[in-house]
Amino acid sequence: MRWYSRIAAAMCVALLQACATPPAITPTPPAAVAETREPVTILISIDGFRPDYLRRGVTPNLNRLVAEGLTGPMRPSFPTKTFPNHWTIVTGMVPDHTGLVGNKMEDAARPGEIFTMAETDPFWWNATPPIWVDAERAGIRTGTLFWPGSEVAFGGTATKSGHAKVEGGVRPQDWLAFNDAISETQRVNTLLDWLRRPAAIRPRLLTLYFDRVDVIGHESGPDSAEVAEAAATIDRQIGALRDGLAALRQPANLVIVSDHGMGPTSSERVVTLDLPAGSYHVLETGPYATVVPTPGQEAVVERQLLAPHPHMQCWRKQDIPSRFRYGSNPRVAPILCLAEMGWLILEKAPTKPSTGGAHGYDNQAPEMLALFIAAGPAFRHGTVPAFDNVDVYPLLRTLLGLPPRTGIDGTDAPFRPWLAPR
Numbered sequence: 001m002r003w004y005s006r007i008a009a010a011m012c013v014a015l016l017q018a019c020a021t022p023p024a025i026t027p028t029p030p031a032a033v034a035e036t037r038e039p040v041t042i043l044i045s046i047d048g049f050r051p052d053y054l055r056r057g058v059t060p061n062l063n064r065l066v067a068e069g070l071t072g073p074m075r076p077s078f079p080t081k082t083f084p085n086h087w088t089i090v091t092g093m094v095p096d097h098t099g100l101v102g103n104k105m106e107d108a109a110r111p112g113e114i115f116t117m118a119e120t121d122p123f124w125w126n127a128t129p130p131i132w133v134d135a136e137r138a139g140i141r142t143g144t145l146f147w148p149g150s151e152v153a154f155g156g157t158a159t160k161s162g163h164a165k166v167e168g169g170v171r172p173q174d175w176l177a178f179n180d181a182i183s184e185t186q187r188v189n190t191l192l193d194w195l196r197r198p199a200a201i202r203p204r205l206l207t208l209y210f211d212r213v214d215v216i217g218h219e220s221g222p223d224s225a226e227v228a229e230a231a232a233t234i235d236r237q238i239g240a241l242r243d244g245l246a247a248l249r250q251p252a253n254l255v256i257v258s259d260h261g262m263g264p265t266s267s268e269r270v271v272t273l274d275l276p277a278g279s280y281h282v283l284e285t286g287p288y289a290t291v292v293p294t295p296g297q298e299a300v301v302e303r304q305l306l307a308p309h310p311h312m313q314c315w316r317k318q319d320i321p322s323r324f325r326y327g328s329n330p331r332v333a334p335i336l337c338l339a340e341m342g343w344l345i346l347e348k349a350p351t352k353p354s355t356g357g358a359h360g361y362d363n364q365a366p367e368m369l370a371l372f373i374a375a376g377p378a379f380r381h382g383t384v385p386a387f388d389n390v391d392v393y394p395l396l397r398t399l400l401g402l403p404p405r406t407g408i409d410g411t412d413a414p415f416r417p418w419l420a421p422r
């Protein structure tokens with residue numbers, strides 16, 4: 001019995017059977033005419049997902065997208081770290097040109113400050129706009145369910161250096177501050193809720209970010225059963241997203257990427273810097289080290305580091321080989337030391353044994369290759385030859401119907417043969 005019939009029946013009793021006939025039932029309104037939705041673009045990052053994880057028999061949903069859509073080996077940019085590569089993917093510029101030259105860095109214009117991954121002061125990010133800023137400026141609504149840099153008011157100015165209060169700038173109309181306590185299911189459900197909205201306030205470009213595979217890859221290494229389990233977990237979320245989109249009858253062009261791969265590490269494969277105390281400081285250590293000599297100590301540091309070392313090579317920033325496309329930005333540290341695959345550069349030898357995984361190595365190493373899968377009405381099925389991750393941004397512009405942007409490092413040319421006619 002419907003709630004209004006129950007109330008009517010109760011009223012009849014209250015009126016001592018005054019109602020002789022049952023109340024008329026309100027007719028059900030005719031079914032709403034199904035809305036025809038235009039495709040949306042969803043950019044998904046599975047942090048640290050190495051493409052060969054697709055061959056471990058645990059990713060049926062991702063493999064189905066490969067079978068239907070476009071895939072290919074995507075080279076990350078140097079350094080093969082999370083923030084530089086996520087920002088490159090959404091800007092089409094290599095880290096040397098975006099200014100996101102590391103997960104940790106310094107800038108002479110901000111003496112005493114160090115950029116870390118919690119930094120939202122636009123000063124560090126303002127060199128080149130990300131795709132959601134281009135879209136918003138073109139009247140395309142965007143929603144970001146996490147992406148490095150999506151919390152930044154791009155183009156704005158912090159009212160106090162290093163603090164969150166910002167004047168001006170553009171953010172996605174829907175965005176959330178990164179919080180890894182927000183479960184993967186919540187992330188997918190929130191994205192689907194955004195798409196459930198009326199058309200006028202529904203995003204047309206969305207991002208989604210999963211960190212689990214990277215976290216487990218660091219802890220357990222890329223060849224571990226734990227990584228396969230993490231890949232399976234995220235694969236189920238991709239399946240849930242796909243089912244949710246189907247239920248909404250929402251066509252979508254999915255562009256699924258990772259920022260870098262993962263190499264196996266061990267406490268038995270460590271190079272120590274062995275520099276005199278006080279002669280330097282480091283910004284990052286691990287697969288590479290960025291070393292800043294103390295003023296007046298340059299010769300001491302260079303003599304030690306620039307000499308040949310097994311499992312490590314160091315360069316002055318101006319001498320870094322051109323294939324890395326790295327070293328011209330003022331934020332790049334004066335000396336870069338790069339480890340051989342699987343080795344780590346540390347200040348001191350580790351005190352206890354450990355194994356795990358890391359990234360940051362040569363961006364042309366097979367272990368650093370990144371994931372790329374694109375599927376949806378815009379894509380034909382195929383395999384694109386190896387390309388650089390700077391090419392994803394121009395592809396996203398094409399998917400959104402934005403004109404090509406000149407003066408960037410990437411091009412959508414690798415994908416053009418596989419784009420379906422509009």
Ligand SMILES: [Zn+2]
Pocket residue numbers: 047048081082083214259260
């Ligand atoms: Zn990462």
